[in-house]
Amino acid sequence: MTQSFSGLWPVMLTAFEEDGSLDLPGVDALVDFYLEGGSGGLFAVCQSSEMYELNDDERLTLAARVVARVAGAVPVVATATFGGALDGQAAFVRRMADAGVSAVVLLPNQLCAAEEDEATLWPRLEHMIEATDPVPLGLYECPLPYHRVLSPQLVSRLANTGRFRYIKDTSRDPACIGPKVEAVRGSGLALFNAAPASALASLRLGAAGLSPVAANLYPDLFCWLCDNKDDPRAEWLQARLSMFEAGVRPHYPQSAKRFLATRVGLPIGLRTRVQESDWNGYDQSVQDAMVAMLGDVRARLGATR
Secondary structure (H helix, E strand, O other): OOOOOOEEOOEOOOOEOOOOOEOHHHHHHHHHHHHHOOOOOEEEOOOOOOHHHOOHHHHHHHHHHHHHHHOOOOOEEEEOOOOOOHHHHHHHHHHHHHOOOOEEEEOHHHOOOOOOOHHHHHHHHHHHHHHOOOOOEEEEOOOOOOOOOOOHHHHHHHHHOOOEEEEEEOOOOHHHHHHHHHHHOOOOOEEEEOOHHHHHHHHHHOOOEEOOHHHHOOHHHHHHHHHOOOOOOHHHHHHHHHHHHHHOOOOOOHHHHHHHHHHHOOOOOOOOOOOOOOOOHHHHHHHHHHHHHHHHHHHHHOOOO
16 A cells, blocks of 8 residues: 655654663654654654764664554654765665665755755766665755755656655745645655744645644644644644744754653653753743643644643
8 A cells, every 4th residue: 555645744853861872662652642643654863863963773773663663554754864975875775764664865965065056966866766776765955964955846857756755845935835846746756844834835835744843742733734724723823833933943852852751741851962952941931831822722723632
């Protein structure tokens, strides 16, 4: 059966033990939380997962654990390009595919330098496509180490290869997202918007779904928006999702882990591998206000979490 790539796809956090090692039971708890919130798929080994702070064995272990926990309920994708020679990156794509993911994600910013254009990037993508055949692939416009946003023309060429299933768009701008939606229309490539502020606009333009970092805190609300984009309350919810970013972005991913541990009760710690910042009373007051508003939003929408 062909898996559906649509709806909400959270960009997963990684749970760590206090000593910094992978907390695999914590990863299981995260997966369960995302699924209970209605997620249609999961993006493991991404920037929210602190992928650049993991070694290759940990990346494979994490992806395999998520696949096992999901047990076929939804598709899982994971990143497998982390620089170096193209053939070496292609080899790791194959290893990641062996972990059982539905598609292996390529980072365009790992295939060429910031000053190189798409005329240089395209043949390198072609090489990766050929060297990994027949592995299903994905794309992620990751903001780090530098932000490369793909043109609609390149996205169309990639869609026409028939190999790509998922693209996380990080342009945030509906004026950029719309042409890409048209570029993938009718192909097997599904476009997911990363930005809460343009979530509703992108869905109405025809995006397959959403992959925002804020889905780590309240996936049910993004799922509601995906399922109800034409509901009269959708614009009301969109405005609140935009406001809630003030309680998510500062200190992320620590802010998300703190929310899940203290507000949701997930059995995960606050440990991160990226540089942690000081959480103070102001940060807590912002998150407290967001929590209070979340209750009001769920009451109006009839959500149950």
